Every structure is written in C-alpha cells, then in structure tokens.
Amino acid sequence: MKKMNGKYKFFGWSNSVIGPLHLLNGIPNQDYAKFYISNKITIGVVCDGLGSKKYSHIGSKTLADSLIKCAKIFDFSKDISLFKSLLKSIWDIEKYPYSDMDTGTTLLFCIIQKGIVRIGMVGDGAIVLLGKQDKIITPDKNDSFGNITRSFGANSDIIWHEYKASDIDSVVMFTDGISDDLAPERMINFASNFVVEYKNKHQVQREIIINKWLKEWPVRGHSDDKSILALVKGKK
Secondary structure (H helix, E strand, O other): OOEEEOOEEEEEEEEEEOOHHHHHHOOOOOEEEEEEEOOOOEEEEEEEEOOOOOOHHHHHHHHHHHHHHHHHHOOOOOOOHHHHHHHHHHHHHHHOOOOHHHOOEOEEEEEEEOOEEEEEEEOOOEEEEEEOOOEEEOOOHHHOEOOEOOOOOOOOOOEEEEEEHHHEEEEEEEOHHHHOOOOHHHHHHHHHHHHHHHOOOOHHHHHHHHHHHHHOOOOOOOOOOEEEEEEEEOOO
16 A cells, blocks of 8 residues: 655555464454555554453454544644543544443554654553664553553543654554563564565565464463554555
C-alpha cells in the first residue's frame, strides 16, 4: 500500500497472533493491531487487552478502531489534551454496553500528518523510531505500581511525543509479548532488521512469514499474545 501523507509516502503492515497459553485455555487473542493510510493522514495503533479483564479482547479492538476515527477528525492545532476526551467518548460508544472495568487495554499509536509524527502511549509495550536519530519509547516504570499495568481510561493520561516526519524513516510498535523478551539495547536492531527483512516482500508472503515466526517465538516458555506493526517511509 503506497499513499501520500503530505509530501511523505508511508506504507505499513501489522501482525497479531494468539499466545500459546490463551490458545490452550480457549481465550481469544487479547491484542489488536491496525493501521490506516490516506492522502492526508497515516495512523498505526496497537492495543494489548489486560489478561485480568473478561472482555479485554473487545476493549483492544474497539479502542484501536476508536483511535483511528478520533485521529481522522481531531484538529491538532487545538490543545492536545482534548484528544483523550474525544477518544474516550468515541470508545465508550464503540464498546457499549461494556464498561472500562471489563475492557481494560493498553494503547500505543502513531499519527503522521502535515509533516509531524505524533506518538502516544498508555501502558506497556514499546515503540521504536528509526531515522535521523533512532529512539526507543517505553513506559516509565517509575510511574507504575508493582506489576499493575496502566490501561486507557478516565484516570490515565496519554504520554505524547512529537517529531518531524522528515527525521523519521520507520516506526515499529509492539506489545509486551515481544518487548518483554528483548533487552533495551536490542530493540533498535530488532526493529531495524524487521523493517529491512520484510518491507519489500509481497503483503501475503509477509503476513504468512511473520505470523509463523511469532507463533514460533524462540524464547522458552513464552505464553503471551504478540502483535507488531510497522509504518515505513518510501516506496513499497
């Protein structure tokens, strides 16, 4: 997929596979990854439903869908803090009649529009930016309580980061089913190799190959769902 976003072309792909433990117990994949590309905006979003929440698989899908709807209509010349309120309102409609309590999910996203790359994060996972200066964005562990994962909702703030699109070549986002198994010093190489390896493959071939190695994740005892999404500048 090749579309214009201002003067920058981006294409993307996403993959999400159910973890062995959820498969064994008949639990749905609680991750969800999705992207949207038009002539005006590029959006990528990855959500990881909390395992302790009964309907977190519904929460992750509806929040990803809601994020794309919100990003398409929000005026980014306004106060950025208003974005969360709009997103929460859309999500409440999308997930009705389910409550925040039963649909807890993390949120990672990237919005590219008018030469600006905006990154948002609530909860676990990782976002790697490749380009003029490679960068890893992970949650602030000092802003958490023990093993409690922050989830999107009325009492959680979106952590924003902003960059020039001219400085960014690729954005790779992945849930903690992947990030927890990678040492921080390996994340940039992992993301870079991921982009180089798969950016030129046919989308069907790419999906089959990536899904296969996600299911055959080499870390012994891995059990979590795994999702990864890439947005890449340039021709496909």
